[in-house]
Amino acid sequence: MAQDLNINVSPISRVEGHGDLVIDMKNRKIQKMIMGIPESPRFFEAMLVGRDWRQPSHITSRICGICSVAHTFASIKATEDAMGIKINDQILRLRKLINHHECVQSNALHVYFLAAPDFLGVGSVIPLLKTHPEVVQIAVNMKKIANEIVRIIGGRAVHPIRTVVGGFTKLPTEQEIYHMIDMLKSLYPDLQKSLEVFKTLKMPDFERETEYICISNEKEYALYDGKIKSSDGWTIECRDYLEKINEKVVRHSTGKHCWASRDSYLVGALSRMNNNYDKLTDNAKQYAEELGIKIPCYNTFMNNFAQFVEIVHCVDDSIKILEELLENGLDESNAMVEYKAKEGRGVGAVEAPRGLLIHDYTYDNNGRIKKANLIIPTNMNYANIEKDMESFLPHIIDKNEEEIKFDMEMLIRAYDPCISCSTHYLKVSLINK
Amino acid sequence: MIKPRIGVFGLTGCGGCQLEILNLEDDLIDFVNAVDIVHFTEAITEHSDNYEVALIEGSVSTNHDVERLEHIAKVAKIIVAIGACSSTGGLNCLKNLYGVEKAKELVYGDKKDWIDAIETKPIDEYVKVDYYARGCPPTRSEIVDIVKSLIVGKTPEIPNYPVCIECKKLNNTCLYDLGIACMGPVTRAGCNARCPSSISGCEGCRGPIDEPNINAQIDLLKKYGLTVEDIMEGFNLYNACKKITDKSK
Numbered sequence: 001m002a003q004d005l006n007i008n009v010s011p012i013s014r015v016e017g018h019g020d021l022v023i024d025m026k027n028r029k030i031q032k033m034i035m036g037i038p039e040s041p042r043f044f045e046a047m048l049v050g051r052d053w054r055q056p057s058h059i060t061s062r063i064c065g066i067c068s069v070a071h072t073f074a075s076i077k078a079t080e081d082a083m084g085i086k087i088n089d090q091i092l093r094l095r096k097l098i099n100h101h102e103c104v105q106s107n108a109l110h111v112y113f114l115a116a117p118d119f120l121g122v123g124s125v126i127p128l129l130k131t132h133p134e135v136v137q138i139a140v141n142m143k144k145i146a147n148e149i150v151r152i153i154g155g156r157a158v159h160p161i162r163t164v165v166g167g168f169t170k171l172p173t174e175q176e177i178y179h180m181i182d183m184l185k186s187l188y189p190d191l192q193k194s195l196e197v198f199k200t201l202k203m204p205d206f207e208r209e210t211e212y213i214c215i216s217n218e219k220e221y222a223l224y225d226g227k228i229k230s231s232d233g234w235t236i237e238c239r240d241y242l243e244k245i246n247e248k249v250v251r252h253s254t255g256k257h258c259w260a261s262r263d264s265y266l267v268g269a270l271s272r273m274n275n276n277y278d279k280l281t282d283n284a285k286q287y288a289e290e291l292g293i294k295i296p297c298y299n300t301f302m303n304n305f306a307q308f309v310e311i312v313h314c315v316d317d318s319i320k321i322l323e324e325l326l327e328n329g330l331d332e333s334n335a336m337v338e339y340k341a342k343e344g345r346g347v348g349a350v351e352a353p354r355g356l357l358i359h360d361y362t363y364d365n366n367g368r369i370k371k372a373n374l375i376i377p378t379n380m381n382y383a384n385i386e387k388d389m390e391s392f393l394p395h396i397i398d399k400n401e402e403e404i405k406f407d408m409e410m411l412i413r414a415y416d417p418c419i420s421c422s423t424h425y426l427k428v429s430l431i432n433k
Numbered sequence: 434m435i436k437p438r439i440g441v442f443g444l445t446g447c448g449g450c451q452l453e454i455l456n457l458e459d460d461l462i463d464f465v466n467a468v469d470i471v472h473f474t475e476a477i478t479e480h481s482d483n484y485e486v487a488l489i490e491g492s493v494s495t496n497h498d499v500e501r502l503e504h505i506a507k508v509a510k511i512i513v514a515i516g517a518c519s520s521t522g523g524l525n526c527l528k529n530l531y532g533v534e535k536a537k538e539l540v541y542g543d544k545k546d547w548i549d550a551i552e553t554k555p556i557d558e559y560v561k562v563d564y565y566a567r568g569c570p571p572t573r574s575e576i577v578d579i580v581k582s583l584i585v586g587k588t589p590e591i592p593n594y595p596v597c598i599e600c601k602k603l604n605n606t607c608l609y610d611l612g613i614a615c616m617g618p619v620t621r622a623g624c625n626a627r628c629p630s631s632i633s634g635c636e637g638c639r640g641p642i643d644e645p646n647i648n649a650q651i652d653l654l655k656k657y658g659l660t661v662e663d664i665m666e667g668f669n670l671y672n673a674c675k676k677i678t679d680k681s682k
Contacts, residue, residue, distance in 0.1 A: 011474055018443075018474070040445035040495045041548055046536035047527035058636065058670065062524045065449020065570065109455060113476065124477035126465055136462070144458035155631035157456060158449045158570050162631045169632040249544040418448075 003028055005401065010036075012409050019417065021408055022252075023393070030393070035385050035412060037253035048372040053079050053165060053341050053363060060359065060374070061159045064418055066109070068159045069102035069150060070352030073224065074359040079165045081239070082346025082363050085339040090331060091167045093321050096224045097180075098153050098160065099350065100314040100321075103223060104146035105157075106353035107269070107307035110416040112139030112194075115304045118410045119201040135197055138190040142311070145183045149318070152176050167336035174330055181322050184315050191312055195287055198308060203301040204407070208391045210298070210384055211265035212274040214356055215349055221272070221279035221313055223351045229275050231296070232261040238349040241358055245375060257383045258375070264383035267355025268415065269306035270297060284313035300388055301414045307353070341367030352377050354418050378417045385415055437583060440472035440484035442505055444491030444498040444556070445525055449570045450516035451475045451490055457573055464577065467584060486511045486583060488576070489556055492518040492525045492674075495549045499559060506560035513579055514555070514562045517569035521640045522674030524569070525553040530673055555674055564589055568624055569638035569671060575623060592622040593643055596635050599626035608634055609657050616668050618653060619645035638671045 005025040011018045020036040044063055048056055057075040061068040073095060080087065087095075112135060113125040120135075122128050129136050147157040152172050154160025162169045172180075215226030216235065228244070229235045236244055247256045259265065273280075273288070277295045280288065291305040343365040349358045355377030362371040388411060396407045443451055455476060457464050471481040487509035493499055506512060517523035528536045529552050537545035556562060566575045582589035596617035600607065608615040608629055615634035617626065621642045628635050654660060 040491075040498060041537075041540065041550055042445065042494075042525060043528040043531070043536040043540050043550070046531045046539045047524070049531065049539075055670070059524060059527070062447050062449070062569065065447040065452040068447070068449065109452075113455065117478075123479050126470065126477055126479075129462065129465065140458055140461055143456065147456055147458070155633070156627055158452060161628050161633045164633070249541055249547070251547060 005404065007401065007405055007408070009405055009409060012412055019412070021389075021405075021412065023389075023404075023408065025393075028397075030390065033386065033389050033393070034252050035382060035389070037255045037382070044374060045372045048361070048369045051369050053083070053367040053369075056359075056361065056369060056372070057164065058159075063374070063376075065158050066106050066418055067102060067352040067354065067357075069098050069154065069163075070350050070357050071359075072160055072163050073099060073350045074348040074352075074357045075361075076163065076165050077348025077350065078346045078359040078361045079348070079363075080339075080346065081348060082344040082361055083165075083339060083342050083367075084344075085166055085337065087167060087337055088334055090325070090328070090334050091337070092224075093325055094153055094168060094171070095163070097318055097321055098150050098163065099224050100318050101146040101149040103351075103353050104311050104314050105143050105150065106416075107311050108139055108142045108146065110353075111304055111308050111311075112136070112142075114416070115410075115413055116201075118406075118413065119203075132197075134193070138194055142187060142190060145187060148183065149180050152180060164336075166339050167334075169335070171330050171332055171335050174326070177322050177326055177330070181319055184319050184322075187315055191287075191315070194308070195290060198305065199290060203299060203304065204395075204410075205299070206301060206392055206395055206411075207298040208300070208388055209296075210387065211261050212271035212296075213260060213265050213267055213380070214271040214275050215351055216276050219279075221276050221281075221317070223272075223314075225350075228349065228356065230261060230265070231271070231274055234261070238358065239345075239347040239360075241347065241349070241360075241375065245358075245380075247375065247379070253382060255376070255379045255382055258380040259383060264387045265380065266300070266384045267377045267380045268303055269310050269353075269355075270300065270303040271355060272351060273297065273306045273309065280309070280313050281316040283316050284309050287312045300411065303414050303416070307416065343367075352418075354378055354416050355380060378415075381415050381417065385412055385417070435584070436467070436469055437486045437580075438469045438471050438481075438484045439486045439488060439580070440481075440505070440509065441470065441475070441488045442472070442490065442501070443475065444489065444502060444519065445494035445553070446491030446516065446518040446523070448475060448490070450518075450566075450576075453570045453573050454488075454576060457577065460573070460577055464580070468580060482508060484509055486513065486580075488513045488515050489519050490515045492522045492553050493556060493559060494525055494528075494551065494553045496551060497549060499551075502556055502559055511563045511583065512556075512560060513564045513566060514557065515566045515576060516571055517567065517638045517640070517671045519556045519562075520565045520567045521672050522553050522555040523638075523671050526673035527670070529553055530669070553674060565591060567591075567621060567639040572624055572627075594622050595642055595645070596620045596622045596624065596626050596629065596639075598622055599624070600629050603630060605629055608632070609653065612657075614654075614657075614659055614664050616664065618650045619647065636670050637668045640672060 007023040010020040024032040155162040212231040216229035217226035358375040360373040616637035617635040
């Protein structure tokens with residue numbers, strides 16, 4: 001059994017951005033165990049100051065290529081909240097669709113390309129092409145369809161164009177709606193095949209209960225809209241987030257750390273599933289059961305499976321939304337609602353694939369931003385990742401250093417951290433003194 | 434260059450250009466078979482310091498970025514800038530307008546001295562860039578075309594005409610006629626007029642063409658009751674580092 005460990009992994013691979021893992025242990029006492037974030041800071045809160053209300057969604061989508069849609073909507077919702085703009089059902093449905101398919105695209109990328117290689121015993125998706133070509137082909141096809149849906153409705157798969165304050169600059173055609181339904185229905189056999197593969201994968205047996213936070217509403221499995229809900233028993237309006245959510249700058253990270261009721265909390269698919277499980281479609285619930293997800297679930301590694309279950313939910317729910325759009329008929333004259341820019345503060349919260357995302361803007365009377373605050377899911381997870389690392393280490397301490405490194409990276413990867421978002425970047429260091 | 438060894442790198446940016454490589458979908462499998470991807474932290478664990486072609490996303494915004502870029506330039510024979518951030522500095526340059534010190538203070542408060550940040554610049558301010566796949570993000574086909582050209586040993590064709598040409602080909606109604614300001618007349622084509630086709634004014638994410646017809650653009654703006662100032666605010670979203678007028682002088 002290791003008495004001393006000196007692990008230094010820099011950068012951690014197969015995550016979005018640059019992060020480092022540092023574990024320094026002497027005589028079995030942990031001296032230092034951190035996830036360092038040396039990722040370049042971007043200063044979006046500063047970039048936004050002085051910009052007029054039409055620009056923030058285009059600027060903030062560039063925080064992250066993988067969740068550009070979530071940033072676009074958090075931004076647009078903050079502006080609409082500040083200016084008292086109310087959208088119609090058609091706009092809401094179309095927004096939910098793109099948001100769902102960013103979730104599918106991003107979850108698929110993580111589950112199949114980034115996380116699955118760990119469990120299938122290969123280093124990455126490139127050797128996976130040789131060992132499990134059918135899995136890669138399924139993932140490629142799934143991502144393609146999800147990206148295509150974002151492209152059809154948003155005008156582009158990464159950094160959407162048509163999504164603006166007040167609605168859409170252009171609507172999809174009825175023919176495109178039919179096309180999207182057909183594409184989605186074609187995914188079911190692949191989802192079933194994937195389930196058969198994932199059922200054989202064993203997630204490490206590790207549990208640590210923490211606080212789980214996400215948005216939630218009575219009507220649906222909340223991804224686009226809702227109040228902020230915690231598993232510690234509180235629910236608040238989004239605009240009151242500062243009453244519960246705290247942020248601090250820490251020395252080893254350009255991404256700030258967050259806490260709420262306790263010293264850390266978790267956001268992302270696992271939180272959504274813990275807080276809103278009953279709102280999943282019956283089909284998605286069945287997938288969850290087959291994968292052994294029991295609510296409440298305190299095993300962070302199960303976040304990988306929770307993301308896959310959400311893919312199933314989003315496919316089911318999207319077909320329903322598309323059919324509603326067909327029933328009501330597309331109305332180009334209602335692509336946008338009328339509004340006037342005005343001063344005020346607004347908060348927009350959505351579930352990005354990696355968890356709760358909040359934009360908070362204050363506008364002056366010319367419709368220009370005076371102040372902006374952005375609370376990013378991966379930032380919210382950093383403190384919790386470090387707490388998980390502390391309690392996970394004793395479980396794996398009998399392994400050799402390489403294995404410890406591998407397991408720790410796998411734990412961090414289960415969060416699907418998006419370091420670009422939080423500032424941007426992940427490395428792992430075991431320090432051997 | 435038969436089966437080039439390729440490294441994909443990200444400096445300061447959003448990861449979106451690297452994501453577009455992973456989004457190649459049907460072409461992805463062919464792409465990874467046609468080249469040897471030896472470094473791509475966002476996607477694979479294996480990494481090597483032996484590559485001929487470096488695809489670089491992101492702008493130079495920290496001292497650490499400078500070190501990494503200079504190292505990459507020593508190893509790689511060919512450097513391809515991928516996306517607006519590496520080609521023009523992109524959106525990251527907006528913080529320069531604000532001032533680096535002021536931006537650090539606003540975001541990190543009294544802990545600002547812990548933060549490594551310098552004035553944002555495109556990568557060609559530091560190293561020689563052979564090819565550019567411009568745009569935010571670049572089109573996937575453009576990235577593939579550049580790599581294909583390298584494999585067969587020809588020079589990739591990068592359009593040097595404005596977005597207007599593509600709008601015309603697509604038979605789009607001119608956005609000026611709809612009362613929407615658009616940077617299409619001076620912005621380098623290659624995106625197939627993505628934004629104007631979605632009834633959204635071009636924001637110039639691909640940077641200006643080599644010799645933009647500034648006078649014609651000014652006449653156009655006048656005709657529609659707009660001024661250069663009206664439109665520069667939008668245009669500097671991606672081009673705050675390189676002024677559009679620079680190359681016309």
